[in-house]
Amino acid sequence: MEQIAKSITKECDGLPLGIITMAGAMKGVDDINEWRNALEDLRQLRVRQDDMEEDVFPREDLIAYLIDEGVIKRQSRVAEVHKGHSMLNKLENVSLLESATRYGDRSCVPMHDLIRDMAIQLQQENSQAMVKSGAQLNELPDTEEWTENLVRVSLIQNQIEEIPSSYSPRCPSLSTLLSCTNKYLKFIAESFFKKLHGLKVLDLSCTLRICLILSFDLVSLCIVAHCL
Numbered sequence: 001m002e003q004i005a006k007s008i009t010k011e012c013d014g015l016p017l018g019i020i021t022m023a024g025a026m027k028g029v030d031d032i033n034e035w036r037n038a039l040e041d042l043r044q045l046r047v048r049q050d051d052m053e054e055d056v057f058p059r060e061d062l063i064a065y066l067i068d069e070g071v072i073k074r075q076s077r078v079a080e081v082h083k084g085h086s087m088l089n090k091l092e093n094v095s096l097l098e099s100a101t102r103y104g105d106r107s108c109v110p111m112h113d114l115i116r117d118m119a120i121q122l123q124q125e126n127s128q129a130m131v132k133s134g135a136q137l138n139e140l141p142d143t144e145e146w147t148e149n150l151v152r153v154s155l156i157q158n159q160i161e162e163i164p165s166s167y168s169p170r171c172p173s174l175s176t177l178l179s180c181t182n183k184y185l186k187f188i189a190e191s192f193f194k195k196l197h198g199l200k201v202l203d204l205s206c207t208l209r210i211c212l213i214l215s216f217d218l219v220s221l222c223i224v225a226h227c228l
Contacts, residue, residue: 004035011042016095018114042114059088059100059107061203068201069175123152128173133157140167150174157181165189169196176201185210 005026012018026038063084066072072087074080088109091097098110111119123129127149132141137158146153146169153174161184168191175198179185185207193199199221204210 001030001032001035004032004039008035008039008042011039012114013112015112015114018112021114021118059085059109062088062109065176065201070200128152130154143167143169146171148172152176152178154178155182159183160185162187163189163192165191167192168194171195172197174199178203180205180207182207 008022008026009019012022022038022042026035029035063072063081066084066087067077067080072080072083074083088097088100092099092109095112096115098112100107100109102108120129120131124131127147128151130141130145130150130153133154133156135158137155137160139160140155140163148170150171151173153171153176156178157180160179160182163185164187167189172195174196177196177199178201180203183206185204188210202221
C-alpha cells in the first residue's frame with residue numbers, strides 16, 4: 001500500500017492541491033484494491049490528457065476570454081490586460097496553473113490534469129459546463145445535453161464537419177463556446193445562434209475553412225479567430 005501511495009504522489013507531479021485532495025479521499029481506506037483503483041483512475045486521467053494534441057491555452061487568448069466574459073473589468077483594455085497577467089501569476093503561485101511555457105512564439109499556461117478535472121466536475125455538477133474536448137465527435141452532442149443552465153461549452157479538437165439547421169439550442173446563459181481546432185468544420189447554420197443571446201466568446205480558430213453568416217446581431221459577441 002505504501003508503494004501505491006508513492007505512485008499516486010508521483011502521478012500528482014508534486015502538485016500540492018492534488019496531493020491534498022487524494023490524501024483526503026483515501027484517508028482511513030485500508031482496502032488495497034481501493035488504492036489500486038485510485039492509482040488507475042489517475043493514470044487513465046493522464047492518458048486522456050496525453051491523447052489530446054493541444055492541452056494548453058496561449059496566455060493572451062486566456063486573458064482575452066476573461067476580459068470578454070466580464071471577469072476582468074477595468075477602465076481601459078491595457079489595464080485589463082495587466083490585471084489578467086496579474087491573475088494568472090497568482091494562479092501559478094498557488095499551483096492552480098503551471099508555469100508559463102513557450103510554444104513556438106507564444107507563451108502558454110498548461111493546467112495540470114487533476115486541476116482541470118476538478119474544475120470541470122464542479123461546473124458539471126450544476127450543469128453549467130459541457131466539455132467534449134478531444135472526444136472524436138463527428139457531430140454536435142445530442143440536443144438534450146444543451147441545457148438552459150449551460151454557461152460554457154468546449155468542443156475543442158473534434159472532427160465536426162457541419163452544424164445543420166436542425167440544431168437550435170436554447171441556452172440563454174451560454175457565454176463561451178470554444179469550437180477551435182475542428183479542422184474539418186465548414187458550415188454552421190444561422191439557426192444555431194438564434195437562442196444563444198448571452199454569447200460573448202466564440203472561438204473558431206484553427207478551422208480549415210468555414211461558412212458563417214449571421215443576419216442578426218449578437219451584441220456581446222467577441223469572435224476569436226487567429227488561424228481561420
